[in-house]
Amino acid sequence: MTPEELVSRLAPVRVPADFARFGLQDALAAVALGLLVGVVLSVLLRALTAPRARTVADVRARIAALTHLPPQARVAGLAGLLRDMDETVPSEMSNALYDPNATTDPAPLEEAVLAAARRARP
Structure with missing residues (x-):
């Protein structure tokens, strides 16, 4: 049996309808993750670009x-x-x-x- 025949005999992947749609919870989770990444980057950039005190x-x-x-x-x-x-x-x-x-x-x-x-x- 060739790989093409094997792939053609496989059943299509079935995903529950709740997983297939993009809802309000998904949008809020994406916004929360974006804000979290922004805060982390802000802290890192502030630490890297802070002026150093000169002696x-x-x-x-x-x-x-x-x-x-x-x-x-x-x-x-x-x-x-x-x-x-x-x-x-x-x-x-x-x-x-x-x-x-x-x-x-x-x-x-x-x-x-x-x-x-x-x-x-x-």
Whole structure:
């Protein structure tokens, strides 16, 4: 007997009518499972993308890495560090970010970055 003959002699699968239709309970179960998966993914993504607290030593190392840059790039890097710590650039330094001809000393911005790191320290 060949496999085709065997398959042709098999009786069709009989499924109870309750299993064959998609009802309200099935829809609610699908919504509940979707919500559960959404909550689990939300918790995982939040844990993976949470900002990490920077230690003062880490911030000092990042500032030291910026010392060889030109002043405009250094100010922009320091402003990026402040942004990473959810702080804002002091108003007296905001002009230096947008004016390439501005001559400013990045030392006050470095102090602002270090102060933000000290405040954020656990």
